[in-house]
Amino acid sequence: MSSVVELENGAVSIAGRPILRHIDLTVRSGEFVALMGANGSGKSTLVRALTGLWPLTTGSLSLFGTPFGSFHDWQRVGFVPQRGGAASGVPASVWEVVASGRLTRRKLLRPLGRADRAAIADALDVVGLAHRARESVSSLSGGQQQRVLIARALAGEPDLFFLDEPTAGVDLPNQQVLADTLRTMSGRGATIVLVAHELGPMAPLIDRAVVMRDGRIAYDGSPLASEQVATAHLDGHHHHHHHEPDHHDHAPHVSSLLEGDR
Numbered sequence: 001m002s003s004v005v006e007l008e009n010g011a012v013s014i015a016g017r018p019i020l021r022h023i024d025l026t027v028r029s030g031e032f033v034a035l036m037g038a039n040g041s042g043k044s045t046l047v048r049a050l051t052g053l054w055p056l057t058t059g060s061l062s063l064f065g066t067p068f069g070s071f072h073d074w075q076r077v078g079f080v081p082q083r084g085g086a087a088s089g090v091p092a093s094v095w096e097v098v099a100s101g102r103l104t105r106r107k108l109l110r111p112l113g114r115a116d117r118a119a120i121a122d123a124l125d126v127v128g129l130a131h132r133a134r135e136s137v138s139s140l141s142g143g144q145q146q147r148v149l150i151a152r153a154l155a156g157e158p159d160l161f162f163l164d165e166p167t168a169g170v171d172l173p174n175q176q177v178l179a180d181t182l183r184t185m186s187g188r189g190a191t192i193v194l195v196a197h198e199l200g201p202m203a204p205l206i207d208r209a210v211v212m213r214d215g216r217i218a219y220d221g222s223p224l225a226s227e228q229v230a231t232a233h234l235d236g237h238h239h240h241h242h243h244e245p246d247h248h249d250h251a252p253h254v255s256s257l258l259e260g261d262r
């Protein structure tokens with residue numbers, strides 16, 4: 001199967017401090033990957049590096065089989081940043097923010113067409129905000145603003161979708177709505193990389209869990225143990241002393257990876 005994301009020996013340093021080291025990560029077409037790990041383990045930095053928002057210090061990155069430097073198909077890539085971005089002081093309406101997700105697909109110098117408007121309406125529907133389309137984004141709650149950002153990315157109909165902790169601070173019914181959305185996208189063939197502390201209603205959708213620890217990938221494999229990760233996280237059962245697995249594909253002792261939890 002073709003790889004949609006391929007990072008070899010990736011590293012990122014910020015202000016001279018190594019944040020990510022020796023990252024090898026391949027995501028294949030249609031996969032749904034959960035990127036997990038403790039606070040500060042490097043999940044967000046990895047997602048930013050994979051989308052080119054943060055430069056790699058070393059390593060080679062390909063997207064859809066094209067080396068990053070020659071990749072221009074950005075309308076195929078959707079990105080929902082960590083919460084706190086939609087209301088930027090600009091009094092944009094919900095509809096406008098979602099419509100902005102369509103701009104990279106629009107034909108040069110053409111107004112939004114019928115297909116664009118349909119995609120925007122569909123995206124608003126999917127996140128349950130169609131009835132608030134005309135309101136200012138800043139009048140919405142944090143969780144609703146997060147859904148506006150998700151709808152913006154959905155409107156672009158990306159083939160590859162990065163979401164950075166979309167469920168943080170979102171109540172369970174809304175997490176369920178989001179899980180349904182991602183199931184639909186995944187069913188349409190999208191490749192999804194989801195940063196999450198806890199999978200909650202997303203758990204049944206995940207094909208693979210990648211667990212970060214101290215800027216490295218500490219586990220890459222079956223998601224079966226990922227609920228264990230979340231549970232260990234909540235219960236504070238992270239004091240067991242296990243050795244870090246040498247191989248990425250070993251399933252046991254995932255809870256041990258939370259030792260570095262802060």
Ligand SMILES: Nc1ncnc2c1ncn2[C@@H]1O[C@H](COP(=O)(O)OP(=O)(O)OP(=O)(O)O)[C@@H](O)[C@H]1O
Pocket residue numbers: 014015019037038039040041042043044045046212
């Ligand atoms: N812009 C920045 N400047 C300096 N240090 C940074 C910057 N961004 C991230 N870091 C550092 O890089 C490390 C990894 O941060 P990152 O946000 O990638 O972790 P994370 O796993 O996403 O954490 P969280 O779960 O809290 O979002 C942290 O130690 C953080 O302090």
